[in-house]
């Protein structure tokens with residue numbers, strides 16, 4: 001099973017909304033012949049750009065330029081020229097016993113790391129386990145502080161430890177688990193934004209790697225850590 005998370009931002013988009021096109025086609029004063037010509041096409045696509053291509057191929061674009069412009073104007077007025085782009089993040093959802101032995105072992109290590117957490121303020125214990133390309137497994141847990149911002153998440157504790165102990169070794173996979181109120185969470189817990197930024201830096205430094213998020217009901221697997229931080233800020237952003 002896959003979850004698809006969508007984010008939207010602006011991008012040039014020539015397609016009119018289906019409701020806009022539908023309204024124009026409903027209006028009897030608009031070119032009944034065009035409605036007949038593009039009827040089947042309209043049913044399957046309802047997009048001005050596609051209709052424009054269709055008419056061009058038929059050698060009819062000039063003849064119907066007026067109605068095409070009207071459709072595009074409707075779109076422009078309605079959307080205020082805003083453009084949209086969709087970014088998808090795919091997360092695979094597994095039962096624990098569906099995972100490879102290697103991933104099950106890594107998740108078990110992450111769960112065990114929760115016992116090492118120092119979380120007297122939140123009682124929210126997080127464990128992380130990193131499998132390195134050399135076969136080593138490095139663990140980390142969250143370390144809180146009375147001065148709250150001085151603490152550190154389990155993921156970054158583990159990542160920095162791995163990168164400092166094995167500076168030339170890439171990461172093969174990362175597993176994360178969380179425990180509170182006497183039990184592991186049913187829903188997987190995801191790394192915070194700051195930790196995702198650290199994952200990105202390491203992925204760019206070597207190569208990307210999967211991230212496993214443990215929950216008692218399901219395990220989420222992001223095939224690439226970068227998928228967890230779309231529109232990110234990386235070395236290239238510095239110019």
Ligand SMILES: [Zn+2]
Nearest residue numbers: 153191192195
């Ligand atoms: Zn974090």
